[in-house]
Amino acid sequence: MKNLLFLVSVGFFLLLGCQSDPHKITKEIPIITAPVKIAAPKKVMADAATILSKKEVPILCYHSIQNFSANASEMKKTYTVTPANFAEQMKALSDEGYQTILPNQLYEYLVHDAPLPAKPIMITFDDTREEQFSIGAAEMNKYGFKGVFFIMTVSINRPNYMTNNQIKNLSDSGNVIAAHTWDHHMVTKYTGDDWNTQLVKPKKKLEDITGKPVTYFAYPFGLWNKDAIPEIKKSGYQMAYILSTKRDSIDPLYTVRRIIVAGQWSTPSAIKAIKSSFNK
Template identity: 60%
Template structure:
């Protein structure tokens, strides 16, 4: 199926997509439901610019063997979606994907008070591939689906603590109500956050055939590169779903890493099955802290 020819009514359904059950988590009313580096001494220093490797096929790039990568300790990675207060019509399941504003602020404060230091995808890649040292208590904050509140609420709150994150953008949503505009995505990039690809319209990667790779990966990646003026090398699978056939397609299109959710990493290509956990709207800062410790 070639999604570029979706009729308007189907395109509207796109905005109900999300990491696992977006058929319940987004919409115009968003009703239910990816620079400074802090060093080990707590100071902030300029980080290496993200996304400066040449675009194109990186399948021949030298990487460490899978056994070496899998042997390295996993870095905790959190996945956020909507950041807003719950509404009466939000379903119980949707609230896993909707973080009340006060809860999100508590999460960020807990991370800062606990001594966590945010890292970005190229730092993670260099650590997994080359063993490059990371700051003490590293953590990665990722945000899926281009929700506007990630720009208006999450980014300012993160700034208070010197945190940087990764925003995985589905390009069909750009400029739509309750989603970020191109200028806002550019602003996030200029602030030192990293912009990653999250496809054009959140279709399941496991179903791609032929031209779908152009529609869902190549064109959105080019769009994001035009917006940010930077190369895009990191990808998040819609719904966290992937298959082995997707990995060479992503490599051919310049991706250095890809992010799933909490399922097991691939034993052959762990850089393309990097684990994340969804930060649930039900989680207090204490629950989040325990989940970080127990999940990675």
């Protein structure tokens, strides 16, 4: 019994010896926790009324950049600007303090109220004409301008029209390549497989050329109807451009206004038209 008490006593003192000094401060080991991920607030998309209430950005539409004779048809005169006048207009825009924007900037401004330059403008080209590359883009580059080229895919690589390489070059240089149907067949007449032929296939072809998504579309002749808008949305387009007619009250993003710069206008007339057409 005495041996048992002795062993218990020894064990008790040994146990006390293993304890830490009660006056000694033990350094705490920090607890490492995973960083808390805070989700970015979801952007609220503006409704149609809000989009329509915003100040419109001037958007210009060019077609041919060529010299033409005095006895040319009125249509040719309207849709054709001489190289000299185009050069003069680009300089005037720069001198006036305009800065070009692209469709993604316009979309963010309309939908999410993103800021724009003090004097924004968008320069667009329809129909794939070769001189839009060799004259138009070259002249714009002098002022750091970038544009939107609405491509009619049936015309690619044909005489007097842009090649695959030129379209790719425009895209790689910071311009936007967008769709303008396969063969300029007006949207208001589409039936059956026309939607696939005129909207889906051209989009895919341009994406194959540029290696980038194609999400913008321009109506041939600026003509549109309400039946077309759901098909354009379904085909993967984010915005669609008309000419100077009234925007749709329900889908303003699919009826973005532009004005044709007429060949009969002087440069002062063109600047005046820009200001008066988009003065809201």
